[in-house]
Amino acid sequence: MRAYTPKDDVQAKAYYTDRFYVAPQVPKQDVQSDAVFAADLAAIKAKFEVKDAFIQVTNMVVYINANDIYSLLEFMRDELEYTQLTEMSAIDWLAKDNTFEIFYQMLSMNKRKRIRIKYSIKKGQAVDSVEKLFRSADWSEREMFDMFGIEANNHPFMKRILMPYDWQGHPLLKTYPLQGDEFAAWYEVDKIYGKEARDVIGPEIRDTARVDRYDSERFARLGYEVPKGTKITDDMEKTEQSYQEEGGVFMITKFDKASSKIIDDPQR
Amino acid sequence: MAQVKNRLSPFFENITFDREDNELVLNFGPQHPSAHGQLRLMLHLQQEQIVKAHPDVGYLHRGMEKMAENMIYNEFMPTTDRMDYIASSSNNYGFALAVEKLIGLEVPRRSKVIRMLLLEINRLMSHLFWLATTALDIGAMTVFLYAFREREYLMDIIEGYCGARLTHAAIRIGGVPLDIQDSFLHQLRVFLNKLPQNIKDYEDLLDTNRIWLMRMEEVGTISKEMALSWGCTGPMLRASGFAWDLRKEEPYELYDEVEFNVPYSDKGDNFARYRIYMEEMRESAKILYQVIEMYEKCVDNDETALMAHAPKYISAPKIDIMTQNYSLMQHFVLVTQGMRPPVGEVYVATESPKGELGFFINSQGGPYPYRLKLRAPSFWHTGILTDLLPGHYIPDVVSIIGTTNIVFGEVDR
Numbered sequence: 001m002r003a004y005t006p007k008d009d010v011q012a013k014a015y016y017t018d019r020f021y022v023a024p025q026v027p028k029q030d031v032q033s034d035a036v037f038a039a040d041l042a043a044i045k046a047k048f049e050v051k052d053a054f055i056q057v058t059n060m061v062v063y064i065n066a067n068d069i070y071s072l073l074e075f076m077r078d079e080l081e082y083t084q085l086t087e088m089s090a091i092d093w094l095a096k097d098n099t100f101e102i103f104y105q106m107l108s109m110n111k112r113k114r115i116r117i118k119y120s121i122k123k124g125q126a127v128d129s130v131e132k133l134f135r136s137a138d139w140s141e142r143e144m145f146d147m148f149g150i151e152a153n154n155h156p157f158m159k160r161i162l163m164p165y166d167w168q169g170h171p172l173l174k175t176y177p178l179q180g181d182e183f184a185a186w187y188e189v190d191k192i193y194g195k196e197a198r199d200v201i202g203p204e205i206r207d208t209a210r211v212d213r214y215d216s217e218r219f220a221r222l223g224y225e226v227p228k229g230t231k232i233t234d235d236m237e238k239t240e241q242s243y244q245e246e247g248g249v250f251m252i253t254k255f256d257k258a259s260s261k262i263i264d265d266p267q268r
Numbered sequence: 269m270a271q272v273k274n275r276l277s278p279f280f281e282n283i284t285f286d287r288e289d290n291e292l293v294l295n296f297g298p299q300h301p302s303a304h305g306q307l308r309l310m311l312h313l314q315q316e317q318i319v320k321a322h323p324d325v326g327y328l329h330r331g332m333e334k335m336a337e338n339m340i341y342n343e344f345m346p347t348t349d350r351m352d353y354i355a356s357s358s359n360n361y362g363f364a365l366a367v368e369k370l371i372g373l374e375v376p377r378r379s380k381v382i383r384m385l386l387l388e389i390n391r392l393m394s395h396l397f398w399l400a401t402t403a404l405d406i407g408a409m410t411v412f413l414y415a416f417r418e419r420e421y422l423m424d425i426i427e428g429y430c431g432a433r434l435t436h437a438a439i440r441i442g443g444v445p446l447d448i449q450d451s452f453l454h455q456l457r458v459f460l461n462k463l464p465q466n467i468k469d470y471e472d473l474l475d476t477n478r479i480w481l482m483r484m485e486e487v488g489t490i491s492k493e494m495a496l497s498w499g500c501t502g503p504m505l506r507a508s509g510f511a512w513d514l515r516k517e518e519p520y521e522l523y524d525e526v527e528f529n530v531p532y533s534d535k536g537d538n539f540a541r542y543r544i545y546m547e548e549m550r551e552s553a554k555i556l557y558q559v560i561e562m563y564e565k566c567v568d569n570d571e572t573a574l575m576a577h578a579p580k581y582i583s584a585p586k587i588d589i590m591t592q593n594y595s596l597m598q599h600f601v602l603v604t605q606g607m608r609p610p611v612g613e614v615y616v617a618t619e620s621p622k623g624e625l626g627f628f629i630n631s632q633g634g635p636y637p638y639r640l641k642l643r644a645p646s647f648w649h650t651g652i653l654t655d656l657l658p659g660h661y662i663p664d665v666v667s668i669i670g671t672t673n674i675v676f677g678e679v680d681r
Contacts, residue, residue, distance in 0.1 A: 136497065
């Protein structure tokens with residue numbers, strides 16, 4: 001029977017899993033253990049609903065409601081001195097509970113602190129753009145849209161940024177295979193030669209590690225070299241190749257394997 | 269702007285424009301020698317002045333974040349080389365540090381010292397490369413040749429260490445794989461003793477050069493607000509008036525034990541950035557002298573460990589693998605299955621030569637990261653061109669792209 005592969009997450013899976021293995025946790029500290037974070041969190045809690053907050057590896061993580069994000073970041077920028085939006089993107093949890101988790105990595109240069117704001121949205125829901133607050137979100141949100149298909153409301157130019165404009169599919173979704181989907185395999189063929197050439201050319205081979213030992217047109221066969229285009233059969237002899245002209249080259253003695261002493265002691 | 273001094277009056281005798289507004293759209297790149305890679309800029313021009321700029325990136329997109337989700341942690345290390353390929357050890361280091369923070373690992377002192385040597389050599393390599401290419405774009409061929417000559421020495425030292433010149437993969441999660449070779453410190457000292465004179469040579473050629481000043485001064489001025497809003501980091505931020513260097517502010521490795529200054533300027537123009545790169549090279553040299561001493565102290569104190577001892581995550585030293593059964597088994601498991609860091613999230617930022625290089629890792633306890641986000645500084649340093657270029661002239665585009673120091677391996681990832 002063929003092994004079951006989940007369709008909602010086609011990423012690489014661990015080959016070996018221990019049923020009784022309990023993964024350890026990265027320790028979380030209480031927010032009260034850091035005075036600056038505690039004050040910031042108190043200020044945020046006074047105005048916004050905070051679902052959860054803790055410190056993990058020197059960053060404070062704050063979970064909020066999706067529709068608070070614009071006013072919260074504005075508040076943090078203007079009142080709490082978190083003046084830089086370092087990074088923002090999403091995490092795909094569609095396979096687990098049909099949500100995306102969006103995170104905003106904020107930096108305060110005066111306090112030397114970093115806060116990560118997080119919230120969840122359902123699939124198909126759009127986020128509020130914070131591009132008016134931080135211009136850096138312009139490109140981040142475009143990248144997020146490109147990679148996950150999450151749109152940002154009020155964004156001035158909601159277009160793909162890294163993938164081609166006419167691409168279909170969002171590559172960082174867990175449902176998107178590493179070597180691309182059907183559309184990806186035909187994209188360049190259609191673009192360059194046209195759809196009518198599909199039969200002649202065939203789909204693009206997107207497995208970078210693919211080796212076809214029966215194909216002597218495109219693949220070398222070390223130790224079994226044959227002229228290009230030779231039809232390969234399974235019962236072929238090993239062909240020793242000579243890489244030097246028979247007549248020899250000026251000043252260079254022809255290498256003769258039989259009469260050479262081969263030193264195989266690495267410690268020689 | 270600054271180009272007014274010697275601006276030529278436009279000469280459009282034989283050209284007619286279709287549109288009434290006299291606007292010309294110029295595609296700058298994606299194959300343009302001074303675009304430093306595959307950058308396509310769509311420039312809307314009124315005569316020679318840019319009224320709207322639209323950078324288009326993605327020509328070098330290889331999907332590294334996707335690859336990371338399908339690779340074990342150690343497997344991803346050589347891929348990080350291909351981000352900022354001008355200073356690849358910085359990327360290796362950023363990733364290694366993020367994973368070490370995730371599993372809570374302390375690295376032996378000797379490998380910290382070696383990492384700092386590599387990081388600072390990479391910074392020098394990157395800055396020399398920046399100087400060379402920017403000067404070449406602006407027309408200063410001599411500086412290009414000089415700076416590449418010096419960079420060659422550094423590449424030779426690195427090649428002696430790890431065998432590669434550009435894609436080093438010289439740092440491992442948990443330490444470094446090898447001790448430095450015997451000639452390393454000697455070669456480095458010879459280089460460092462010459463470097464001040466070399467930097468002075470570049471400065472003699474450029475600092476008072478009329479053409480250089482005209483192309484650099486008051487061109488591409490980034491205000492404080494703009495730098496913050498666009499998430500500028502590294503020299504781009506420091507040139508706009510913030511003395512913010514992660515090596516000082518959030519010290520990692522042994523940067524809190526070395527003396528160095530953070531050069532900054534409040535001008536924010538191309539020339540300020542140029543000065544900062546030059547000063548940072550001097551500071552890197554200063555750091556390297558101190559790190560060489562630290563290394564010698566490690567040798568004197570007989571601190572030989574290079575990799576952290578954490579059997580769950582890091583393979584044992586080679587000698588143990590070859591002699592002890594358990595170490596061999598553990599090594600086999602770690603190579604075939606990969607380490608499984610704890611469940612949690614981490615964002616770790618380091619000061620790469622280009623700016624803040626961040627790695628966000630969400631681990632679900634598996635051998636593959638559940639989500640890995642690469643925060644590459646050049647991404648936003650390219651985005652800022654949207655706001656920075658309007659108002660400038662076409663020749664300024666080249667010098668502004670030059671001083672933003674963007675590398676497309678990093679922008680597109």
